[in-house]
Amino acid sequence: MAWYDDFKAILTLDAPLGPKTWLGVGGAAKYFFVPRGSEELSALVRRLGAARIPFHVLGAGANLLVRDEGVSGAVLSLAAPAFAAVTITGNRVQAGAGADMAKLVLQCARAGLAGLECLAGIPGTVGGQIRMNAGGSFGSIGSRVREITVMDHTGRVSTVAREQLSFTYRQGYRDAPLILRAELELTPEDPQRLAARIKEIWMYKKNTQPLAEHSAGCIFRNAAGVSAGALIDQAGLKGLAVGLARVSERHANFIVARPGATARQILDLIELVRRRVRERFQVALETEVVIW
Numbered sequence: 001m002a003w004y005d006d007f008k009a010i011l012t013l014d015a016p017l018g019p020k021t022w023l024g025v026g027g028a029a030k031y032f033f034v035p036r037g038s039e040e041l042s043a044l045v046r047r048l049g050a051a052r053i054p055f056h057v058l059g060a061g062a063n064l065l066v067r068d069e070g071v072s073g074a075v076l077s078l079a080a081p082a083f084a085a086v087t088i089t090g091n092r093v094q095a096g097a098g099a100d101m102a103k104l105v106l107q108c109a110r111a112g113l114a115g116l117e118c119l120a121g122i123p124g125t126v127g128g129q130i131r132m133n134a135g136g137s138f139g140s141i142g143s144r145v146r147e148i149t150v151m152d153h154t155g156r157v158s159t160v161a162r163e164q165l166s167f168t169y170r171q172g173y174r175d176a177p178l179i180l181r182a183e184l185e186l187t188p189e190d191p192q193r194l195a196a197r198i199k200e201i202w203m204y205k206k207n208t209q210p211l212a213e214h215s216a217g218c219i220f221r222n223a224a225g226v227s228a229g230a231l232i233d234q235a236g237l238k239g240l241a242v243g244l245a246r247v248s249e250r251h252a253n254f255i256v257a258r259p260g261a262t263a264r265q266i267l268d269l270i271e272l273v274r275r276r277v278r279e280r281f282q283v284a285l286e287t288e289v290v291i292w
């Protein structure tokens with residue numbers, strides 16, 4: 001009897017991860033689970049612990065680079081409907097970690113609630129965005145989070161209040177492995193004004209980012225207040241390529257992958273960019289993209 005026999009209904013063995021990420025590259029997960037609810041997830045987390053199988057949590061894969069070798073442990077996806085429920089009560093929004101942020105931004109705007117427009121054009125799930133404190137010059141998700149519900153490595157569920165949370169530049173909640181849902185506090189606003197604002201932010205993104213190509217958003221973190229994209233641009237690296245991976249001409253901090261690109265090519269390009277920027281500006285760029 002295998003350790004996963006009780007979970008066969010939600011398990012895919014050797015599941016290719018590339019198609020589940022925005023970059024579209026990388027190998028397979030040895031064990032890929034899509035639990036149907038919190039109790040099943042809790043039992044699975046306990047079983048993984050007992051079997052000493054490490055696990056990763058997958059959101060929309062918008063900030064993820066999976067190596068060509070894949071993941072030898074388990075990957076847990078919160079894509080089941082039970083993790084994507086959204087309820088709006090007054091100016092409070094309860095959103096499951098698996099909820100799609102693009103849809104939530106529009107849903108809140110239609111309900112006349114402001115605060116998430118800053119996330120227009122940023123792909124991902126509620127859980128992934130809270131993990132990364134997604135955002136940018138228009139604002140970040142962290143400022144709207146009142147409380148989150150999380151699960152620890154023993155499968156225990158607890159809530160973490162705003163006062164215990166710390167959101168900094170692209171660093172959100174990382175203490176427990178699984179974010180299950182969040183309560184957001186928004187501000188009443190005219191839906192038409194919100195729609196216009198979302199359109200404005202969306203157009204800005206469309207004009208400055210290679211949205212039609214495979215990418216993972218910004219590859220590097222800004223270094224001590226200096227824009228990583230500006231450094232890469234000033235080093236003349238736009239268009240630099242390794243195989244089918246290329247530094248975007250539209251946004252120097254994006255690497256775009258043509259169909260057929262490998263994770264190895266992207267990783268080599270990351271190292272090349274890092275080396276050239278270090279040689280030119282004596283700045284060591286750190287990656288923002290999560291590498292599995």
Ligand SMILES: Cc1cc2nc3c(=O)[nH]c(=O)nc-3n(C[C@H](O)[C@H](O)[C@H](O)COP(=O)(O)OP(=O)(O)OC[C@H]3O[C@@H](n4cnc5c(N)ncnc54)[C@H](O)[C@@H]3O)c2cc1C
Nearest residue numbers: 057059060061062063123124125127128129134135179217
């Ligand atoms: C075209 C494009 C533009 C982008 N622009 C921006 C931008 O302007 N600003 C910005 O901040 N980001 C941007 N990104 C990156 C990406 O959208 C964000 O990082 C987003 O938060 C990723 O969410 P996700 O659900 O896809 O997470 P994933 O990529 O699936 O995972 C990212 C990390 O979060 C963890 N995670 C995911 N879900 C959970 C969960 N439920 N519980 C615990 N951990 C979890 C994963 O384990 C992983 O460590 C962009 C990406 C693309 C492709």
